[in-house]
Amino acid sequence: MKYFYLLFMCLLKNSVCLDYDGWLNIKLEHNINCKNENFCSRGNISLKSIKAGSAVIDQISFTKSHIDELKEHADIDGLYSIRSLVTSADSKETEFLSSVKAKLFLENRLSDVISAWILPNGDVIAITFQVNSYSSHNHSLQYDQAEYPLHSNFYIRHVDQAPVPDTASYIQKLEREREAREKGDLKDNRSFLAKYWMYIVPIAIFVMISGVTNPEPAPQASR
Amino acid sequence: MCIYEDQIGKFDWRQTYVGRIKFAQFDTVSTAKRIIVATEENVLAALNLKTGQVVWRHVFESASSGNIQLLHVGEKITTVTGSNPYLVRGWDSASGVLMWEWTLALQNDQQAVYSEWWVQNNKLVHLLPVIGSHLEVTMYNLLTGSNRGATSKLPAVWNNDGCVLTAPYYTCVSGNMGSQILLSLDVTSNVIQIISKPLSNFINLKESIGGNLRPLDNSVVPGFIVDDKKVLLIKENSFEAVGKELVDEMASATVIDGGNEQVLLQTWQDDEKGFQLTAYSISTNSEVTEIQCSDPTMSIPEAEFLAVMCSRKAKEQYACRLLVNAADDALHLMQQGGRSLWTREEALANVVTAEFVDLPVSDTEAAIESEFDQKEGSVWSAFSRRLHTQYTQLQNLIRNLQGQSAPEDSTNALVRDYFNLHKIMVLITEAGKKLHALVLLDEDETVQVFPISAAPLVENLYMYVAEKETGKVQGYALKYNGVSVEAQRTWSVQLGGPGPAQIVAVATRSRLERVRSPGRALADRSVLYKYSNPNLVLFVVEKPDPTHKEVVTAVVLDAVTGALLGASSHRRARALPLAVHADNCFAYLYRSEKHRRLEIATLELYEGQERWLEPDVAFSSFASDRAPAVERQAYILPATAAAAAFTITERSLADRHVLLGLTTGAVIEIPWAYLEARRGLTGGDEALLPYTPELPLPSEASLNYNRTVERVRGVLTAPAGLESTSLVLVTGLDLFYTRVAPSKTFDLLKDDFDYYLITIVLGALIVATYSTKYFASRKMLKLAWK
Structure with missing residues (x-):
């Protein structure tokens, strides 16, 4: 039985910097319930266009035997490994490997985050799996059904262009500052008070203080 | 970083080196006693004969254009450097000033590597042997380079690749096995006169293969060794066998002019008897015992005579100076009888890596520490312990007052000082042995642990293996299964994509590094939390690109899970092997081909305004699935860097600075505030400096003021016991050590207090x-x- 999971990713900002577009196919294999081989199929992710970023994820559901083997791994604090084989329009199959802790994977209801890192020229440099820890409080999860769907989120992560030392806008900024300074020198259109308040305030205070102390000799003079 | 004039040399020292010696000659002409040396590191230098210190030094290009082919010390020093075209230069031996220079380009570029050079009668002689055909000899005026005439071609069909040159004689063994003939030719004489003798005249051809020639090392008389056994000299156009054979096959031999007789010197390293030096007078057929030496305590591996000078005073007393080169790149100057006058450890010019090691604490401090370590026990036992230590301290005090220093103090003079500023530096040089790693991962993914008893300690250990040439990085989880340690491959990424790529730089955090604070305060009194993952590694990958020539990609990944946390790419750039990482900060250098300049890019990872984990929860790479925000910035570096490092302090309370070793020989200190990735043009945050595209490199930022470090190769840092201070060692051709205080010396009184x-x-x-x-x-x- 197949479980279809469709996810649309629209990273408009990142998709602009990509100077290549093409299809991508990621074959997923894992290391549990594989009888004789090390890895066996878990599913497939296919993209018609890397730029658009919409992926069709097609994965198996875990059966009781999958869960049992995962539990075995979890008991010895073992790892659940996923091998991904990437094929694209102009490159042959590239292998990637990633692992998560089996225990965490079980605790989080078999949900994971798959990230594909893509260079600006369309080359895939890494496929990484991480356990989606949104439900980490739910430790008492019971596995008593016949089948368990996998909850996978797939993201395309583009390797961005690094910033270059921005000399042009720095020079512009300096120009602007210089212009502003020159203008400031020509005319100061602030009010009289705004310009010379620092001289006025001390004089005012002095006058006030002397005004308070002066009235005392006044009655003496009248005597 | 600025120091006053009277502080020069107070916290810092520099040691100058020249590298492994290639050629050496005593400067007998000038009155100042010197040794002129030319080295494998392309350095020409004059050493003081008495102390071995460098008097003057010229560092040539490190590429093949700086290779020294010839050193001749006459009235002036003559050198031939480079590899077609060659540069012939004359130097004043007293001051090292360049006197003349001319270039020489050979027509035959492919054969040029076989060139031999020497100076004879103020003429530079160039010999180019063409195997199986002829010898080309050209003479040039030493000062001007004007050619005397045409190149003379001497027919020599007997010329083969086993020939040796003992100027001006060119000697070969030719002929069939068993009937070889020894041929020798003075290539500079006007009349071609070949000396030829059957080889069987000198050695028993039945006992040896025959025909292996080795020239004498820097001998005054042209001569060579046949089959590592028989010593032959060329005198008056004939071969003359020396009455004594080589004692050891590996021995270095030379003939010296000791007054009115010639002496054959030999030196070698005996496994049991140690350093050996023998002298044999050729004219009197007797041993010269006063020069000889046999010292089991001395060890000079593969000793080789570089230059020997002997004079004979009255009553047949020899006064010799022997300059000996060793396999460990050490240079020894000895006098007759094997007494060493000085030694230069030239291996230190090639330091591969270094480690700072703390000195042990003194006995009294150890006693205090052990007292406070014991937590258990009642109040009374602690009280009695306190009384006991104070009693011993009192005893020590009385003993010190009486003038009897404790006997154990003299035995371990190396104890830790109060601020832990004095440390032992362990330097690993190219010529030496390397230390064993504790855990080794074989090519076939099996694990070896040294020592084996440490295997059960392997728990939660993760390793990564980066293939430099392909850009593939793989991670392994190591586990002890009760019997042995097993490695499981857990992740694998292809940092350059499927095509060809090269990992140029890898930066990991120093194990001495600590994280001080979880975040930084912003101007609006909120906190920006740092992404402080201790398992981060920065990879800088270079990859050819069809449209942008080369593309440099910097990738930050978690070495435990293999998860990528940030990446950025630079078009039309070349990666440099310079990358540093500490806490959440990364910096790497690259050459921008588009703008033809060096740029430094910085990355900082932040969690954001909210903390992801509770304050006391330990970080686990496996449990996190959130991607940190990556701040990026790039700056122009108006210099060429050869080494980079972060300063490290004891608790990372002091600021963090970046140290860059420049090709100019300066080591500059740049505060991280200048490199911060969050610096923006608008200057929204008051705590940040507004963005300036070019980094200021004021001359005050130079740590080594006028003490240039030639060919900087590495900058190493270590924390001192004082929080403000970080220790810095700069390696290269020279060694330079100093200490820096990134946040000023806030915990020290001023020097001129x-x-x-x-x-x-x-x-x-x-x-x-x-x-x-x-x-x-x-x-x-x-x-x-x-």
């Missing part, structure tokens, strides 16, 4: 207090009497 003044002021105040008290009481008394 006036102790006397404060003592006098305090004393005067006390005196004044008591005297006023006395006067006041007297005044009261007088008042009472009134």
Whole structure:
């Protein structure tokens, strides 16, 4: 039985910097319930266009035997490994490997985050799996059904262009500052008070203080 | 970083080196006693004969254009450097000043590598042997380079690749096995005169393969060794066998002119008897015992005579100076009888890596530490322990006052000082042995642990293996299964994509590094939390690109899970092997081909305004699935860097600075505030400097003021016991050591703190207090009497 999971990713900002577009196919294999081989199929992710970023994820559901083997791994604090084989329009199959802790994977209801890192020229440099820890409080999860769907989120992560030392806008900024300074020198259109308040305030205070102390000799003079 | 003139050499030292010696000659012409050396590191230098210190030094290009082909010391020093075209230069031996220079380009570029050079009668002789055909000999005027005439071609069909040159004779063994002939030719004489003798005249051809020639090392008489056994000299156009054979096959041999007789010197390293030196007078057929030496305590591996000078005073007393080169790149100057006058450890010019090691604490401090370590026990036992330590301390004090220093103090003079500023540096050089790693991962993914007893300690250990040439990085989880340690491959990424790529730089955090704070305060009083993952590694990958020539990609990944946390790519750039990482900061250098300049890019990872984990929860790479925000910035570096490092302090409370070793020989200190990735043009945050595209490199930022470090190769840092201070070692051709205080020396009194003044002021105040008290009481008394 197949479980279809469709996810649309629209990273408009990142998709602009990509100077290549093409299809991508990621074959997923894992290391549990594989009888004789090390890895066996878990599913497939296919993209018609890397730029658009919409992926069709097609994965198996875990059966009781999958869960049992995962539990075995979890008991010895073992790892659940996923091998991904990437094929694209102009490159042959590239292998990637990633692992998560089996225990965490079980605790989080078999949900994971798959990230594909893509260079600006369309080359895939890494496929990484991480356990989606949104439900980490739910430790008492019971596995008593016949089948368990996998909850996978797939993201395309583009390797961005690094910033270059921005000399042009720095020079512009300096120009602007210089212009502003020159203008400031020509005319100061602030009010009289705004310009010379620092001289006025001390004089005012002095006058006030002397005004308070002066009235005392006044009655003496009248005597 | 700025120091006053009187602080020069107070916290820092520099040691200058020249590299492994290639050629050496005693400067006998000038009055100042010197040794002129030319080295494998392309350095020409004059060493003081008495002390071995560098008098002057010229560092040539490190590429093949700086290779020294010839060193000749006459009235002036002559060198031939480069590899077609060659540069012929004359130097003043006293000052090292360049006197003349001319270039020489050979027509035959492919054969040029076989060139031989020497100086004879103020003429530079160039010999180019063409195997199986002829010898080309050209003479040039040493000062001007003008050619005397055409190149003379001497026919020599017997010329083969086993020939040796002992100027001016060119000697070969030719002929069939068993009937070889020894041929020798003076290539500079006007008349071609070949000396030829059957080889069987000198050695028994049945016992040896025959025909292996080795020239004598820097001999005054042209001569060579046949089959590592027989020594032959060329005198008056004939071969002359020396009465004594080589004692050891590996021995270095030379013939010296000792007054009126010639002496054959030999030196070698015996496994049991140690360093050996023998002398044999050729004319009298007797041993010269006063030069000879056999010292089991001395070890000079693969000793080789570089230059030997002997003079004979009255009563047949020899006065010799022997300059000996060793396999460990050490240079020894010895006198007759094997007494070493000085030694230069030239291997230190090629330091591969270094480690700072703490000195042990002194006995008294160890006692105090052990006292406070013991947590268990009742109050009474702690009290008695306290009394006991104080009693021993009192005893020590009394003993010190009586002038008897404790006997154990003299035995371990190397104890830790109060601020842990003195450390032992362990330097690993190219010529030496390397230390064993504790855990090794084989090519076939099996794990070896040294020592084996440490295997059960392997738990939660993760390793990564980066294939430099392909850009593939793989991670392994190591686990002890009760019997042995197993490695499981857990992740694998292809940092350059499927095509060709190269990992140029890898930066990991220093194991001495600590994280001080979880975040940084912003101007609006909120906190920006750092992404402090201790398992981060920065990879800088270079990859050819069809449209942008080369693309440099920097990738930050978690070495435990293999998860990528940030990446950025630079078009039309070349990666440099310079990358540093500490806490959440990354910096790497690359050359921008588009703008033809060096740029430094910085990355900082932040969690954001909210903390992801509770304050006391330990970080786990496996449990996190959130991607940190990556701040990025790039700056222009108006210099060329050869090494980079972060300063490290004990608790990382002090600021973090970046140290860059430049090709100019300066080591500059750039505060991280200048490199911060969050610096923006608009300057929204008051704590940040507004963005300036070019980094300022003021001359005050140079750590090594005018003490240039030639060919900087690495900058190493270590924390001192003082929080403000970080220790810095710069390696290269020279070694330079200093200490830096990134946040100024806030925990130290100033260097020029006036102790006397404060003592006098305090004393005067006390005196004044008591005297006023006395006067006041007297005044009261007088008042009472009134």
